[in-house]
Amino acid sequence: MKSDRLEGRLAQEFRTIGHMMQIYCKGQCGDVSREQGLCQGCRELLAYAEQKLDRCPYGDTKPTCAKCPIHCYKPEPKEQIRQVMRYAGPRMLLRHPVEAIRHLLDERRPVPEKPPMRANRRRSRPANGS
Ligand SMILES: [Zn+2]
Structure with missing residues (x-):
């Protein structure tokens, strides 16, 4: 599971999400046809996640999504990802202990105050609360 447009931490996070979705799909989506271990619905969700990572205003300083103060997912895919x-x-x-542990360590990093400025990036609108 590899993204051709993400780099660094974002690419790493994408890989982890891809692995998690393969585990989820295999366990939860039943007997359906899959490509790269994902059914169509899961592939669409992963593509959505990739797009969000690509536009993440934090870029390489991104906190894990669970801790991120910017809620860039729409309610429906957000619930699916959850x-x-x-x-x-x-x-x-x-299944992927190294990635899992790296992610857990990332969870403990402090969240950066605010995203560094990135030129030519659409700003994510911070949603209120939740
Ligand atoms: Zn699936």
């Missing part, structure tokens, strides 16, 4: 994380999170430790 379920993926809940299902696949604990299972990641068995």
Whole structure:
């Protein structure tokens, strides 16, 4: 699971999300046809996640999505991703321990005050609350 447009931390996060979605899809989506371990619905969700990462105003200083103060997902995919994380999170430790641990360490990093300025990037609108 590799993105051809993300780099550094964002690419790493994308890989982790891809792995989590493969675990989720295999366990939860039933007997459907898959490409790269993902059914169509999961591929669409992953493409959505890639697009959001690509536009993340934090870029390489991005905190993990769970801690990010910018809520860039729409409610529906946000809920889907939340379920993926809940299902696949604990299972990641068995399947991809290095990635899982790296992600857990990232969770402990402080969230940067605010995103560095990035030219030519559309600003994500911070949603209120939640
Ligand atoms: Zn699926």
